[in-house]
Structure formats: structure tokens, C-alpha cells
Amino acid sequence: MKLSLLLKAVPVTHFVGPEDQIIDSIYYDSRAVTPGGLFVAIPGHRSDGYGYIDEAIEKGAVAIFTEKGWSGRSSISVAQVENARLALAALSSAFYRDPCRELCMIGITGTNGKTTTAYLLESILNAAGLKVGVIGTINYRFGGQSFTSPVTTPESLDLMQLLRNMADSGVTHVVLEVSSHALDLHRVAFCGFDVGVFTNLSRDHLDYHHDMDAYWQCKRELCIGRLGVGPKRKRAAAVINWDDPRGKELCAEVSVPCLRTGLSEDCEIWAQGITLTKDAVSGKVRTPKGKFDFTSSLVGKHNVYNVLSATGVAIALGLPLQAIQKGIINLHWVPGRLECVTNDLGFSVFVDYAHTPDALENVLTVLRELTSGRVITIFGCGGDRDKDKRPLMGIAAGRLSDLVVLTSDNPRTEAPEDILASIVEGTAAVQTHQYEFHELAIGFETPGYVVEPDRRKAIAMGLSAARSGDTVIIAGKGHETYQIIDETSIPFDDRVEARKILQQLSAAGKKH
DSSP: OOHHHHHHHHHSSSESSSSBBBBOOEEOOOGGGTTEEEEEEOOOOOGGGGGHHHHHTTTTTTTTEEESSSOOOOOOOEEEOOOOOOOHHHHHHHHHTGGGGGGGEEEEESSSSSHHHHHHHHHHHOOOOOOOOEEEEEEEEEEEEEHHHHHHHHSHHHHHHHHHHHHHHHHOEEEEOOOOOHTTTTTTTTTOOSEEEEEEOOOOOHHHHHHHHHHHHHHHHHHSSSSSGGTTTTTTTTETTSHHHHHHHTTTOSSEEEEEESSSSSEEEEEEEEEEEESSSEEEEEETTEEEEEEOEEEEEEHHHHHHHHHHHHHHTTTHHHHHHHHHHHOOOTTSSEEOOOOSSEEEEEEEOSSHHHHHHHHHHHHHHHHHSSSEEEEEOTTTTOSHHHHHHHHHHHHOOSEEOOOOOOTSSSHHHHHOOOOHHHHHOOOOOBBBHHHTTOOOOOOOEEEOOOHHHHHHHHTOOOOOOOOEEESOOOTOOEEEEEEEEEEHHEEEEEEEEHHHHHTTTTOO
16 A cells, blocks of 8 residues: 555654655564564553664664654655554554444443453354454454454554454454453554443453543543444444443443443343353343343353343344344353363362452352352462452452462562462451461361462362362463463463362362
8 A cells, every 4th residue: 555545544743755655564563574564653561662663664664653753764754643553543444444344343341241242242143144253352253263362452453454354254243342451542443333332340450540530431432432433423322231330321421322231121121030050040131122031051140241231232233132042042151251160079160260359259249149068269369460459359259258269360570479468468357267288188167268379289279178069269360371470471271270180189089
């Protein structure tokens, strides 16, 4: 594409150099630049792309977009812009021929429930005979292909390239998990959304946003700033969880038609007659287009809200109730979301991604109500992240568990002992008895907690302490297949580790 065409997509404050350059590709990582490329020098959290302009040129970049002035070779085109990230999004959309115009775009934001709602929607859309692409926390997938996702929402350049590939392969509908980081960093600035979904808001990512108000301002941007604008403004709709306090606030602000979801008849999409078991959730959903009974293999009341969000999108898109009902039934599990690890030892084992105080409390509340025996929780908190949530998670686990096994999550560059000390501060406030390893080797009767930094040993400890009728929840990492220690990622999957230990216990004839 000619540089002159790309320049029309971006407000440029100053430009020098030839405009007739042919741009073969766009980059924001100087290491990836190839001859004929355009390099956007975006300011990062650890380094500024401005410092890598020379490297990009040495690798063959013929055009540079930067927030600061730069003077160099006369053969290089240089465009100065006010916001390099916004420029990258605009350039990417133009270079990949605005793929969102050709796709029905569904954006999902909120603290919890994005991934499960995306899976439910994918199943419903498939049941309706549509071709679906999904971009989210677990992976990016379409047309039988699946790609590892390094972040929930890709950088704008990677996102537009992915959307163009989806459109060219025949995908008609895209379900996109939209993180607060993505909204704040303009990754979805040029995505034309047909439907925006808000699931809920609770504490998360305050290491980045610093306070809840800043976090909320980012989250609300999907339904306030990205809907009702552009060529899709006349057909855009919002699906909002009315039972969440921030959802009520958001409903009053949106400028597009809004479908409220919840557990009361005040909502356009609401559920009644809910039955919860360890294996399923069922009930009846009422919509403006009629009602239907549903049964889902997903566990817990929080998944009722995910079912309602997915149903709301389907209603907004005019899909038949039969497809919605079939899609809900067809989804049997979501990786790392109360994922059951089967065994023959008489107790239940679940792996879940819950890594916020609210998510952990929701999951434990569900399991507490459904467990005849004791609840054993194994979890830790990530390093280099919001430190203030650690004691809050410790309180939630201690209050709702009979035994809490505190361990490492992804410690990153923090000392695991320091992270654990913060969690213990909360747990010890509600569970006064601290166990030692040798005590748990013969089981436990008194509620309490134990600290074991080694996650593999902690999982073994928690599972070995369980007996028939108990429930063990391994929380925090869910679908993740790695553990980040310092700056190194090593293979580690809670599900794999749990299966190994359960097999060993079974082979040893564990009896309780």
C-alpha cells in the first residue's frame, strides 16, 4: 500500500520525506522489521520505541511514525503524531482494509466471565450455522485453527491482521474479549462493534490502573465510546448485567439499544427457577422473543449470568431460541473454569482461573453450597501485580474453606515468601490454626491453613488431605500451562499435576 494512502488515515502534526513509498508491512517491534516496512515507535512500559528507530531503519524500514521529532536520512519518511498507539491502530485498520466492516463484531468486557461468555457465544453461533472466530484469554481460534494467546486482546496491529485473516477465510462473526488494558491502550480503537457486553466489575489490575475509578473508566469505554459510532452506529446494541451496580450505571449512559440481563423480571433477559448441582446448572430464561428451558454443564450461579449475557447477544442478533438453547447445551466445559479433574477417590477436584477476590469468593461460595464434606483451597497470588488484593483473597479463602493451602502462583520477579506473607495476613485473620506438613500427612479435623511455596508440593498436600465427600479447588492459574518464576516461563499445568497425584493416590489405595 502507498504511504500516501496510509497518511490519510492518521492525523499527522509534521511530515518530512517522500509520500510515494510503497509500504509492504507495519511493525511496532523493531526486531521484526523487514525491508519496505513502516515502523511505529510506541512508548512502552519498559522501553520507548523511539529509542529503536535506528535499528528499524537498519533492518529496512522506509517510514517512521513517532510522537517525537526525528531527523535522519532524507530517504526515510517521518510522520510525527500526537499518540503513537492511536496512530498504530488507525494505520493497521487502513493497511488491512478495515476488516471489521466485513464482520459482525461482538466485544465482551468486565472483570469476570469474559472467557466463559465467549465460549457460550461461540457454541450458540455455531448452533445457528454461522462461521465464528474467537479472540480471548485462552487462545485465538477460527476455521479449525487455534493459536496461543500471549494477551487477552492483541495489540491493534496483530488484531487487525488476525481479523483480516478471519474475514478472508469466511468467518462471519467474531467474539472478542476486550480487556481494560486493550481499551486504555487503544488496541480496539478502530474496531466497529455490533454488540458490546458488560459482565461485571470488581477489583483487578490495580497495579496498572491504580484505583477502581480509573479501572471503571476503561471498562465503560467499550459500551460508551465504541458503540453507537461509525458505520455500525444504527445497528449497535449493548448487553449489560443489570444486577451489577456498575451495570445499572452503565445502562443509564449508553446511547444504543440496551438489553439488561439479571435474575429479576425488570430485565429484558432474565432467569428463574435456577437449580444448581456439582455437575450442572439449569433453569428457564425469558427474553423479548419468548422463553426456553436450559441445562448447562457449567457449574455455579455465576455461570447463570454468563448464560444470560450470551443469550442477550444472540437475541440482539436475531438468532432463534432453538439455536440459543442448543448452543448452551452443547458447551460441556471451558478450559480452567471450574474444570473438573475426575478421580475414583470419592472427592471432587476442580481447577479454576479465579485470581481476584471477587472471583475466588464466587467460586468458593458455589462449592461450599454444593459440598457435603470439607472444602480445601489451594491458591497463591501473582507477583508484580496488585499487592493489596492478596490479603483480601486470603480472607475469602479462609472464610469459605476448611483448609487453605497457600502456595506460589506466578511469582515473577518477587520473592514467593513475600507474596505469601501478604496472603497469610488475610487468611490468619479468619483461620487461626496454622498446620505443618507432617500434621496434614495424617489428615485434619480443625479448620486452618498451611504454607507451601512449591506449587507442585502444595497440590499434593491438598489432595492427600482430602477424603470422600470433600471438594478440592486449585485456583489462580486455570488454563495456564506455565509458571513464571523471575523472568523465566517453565511448563506447569495444575490439571496435569492434579491428575498425576490423583493417580498416585489411587494406586496407593488411599482410603478415608
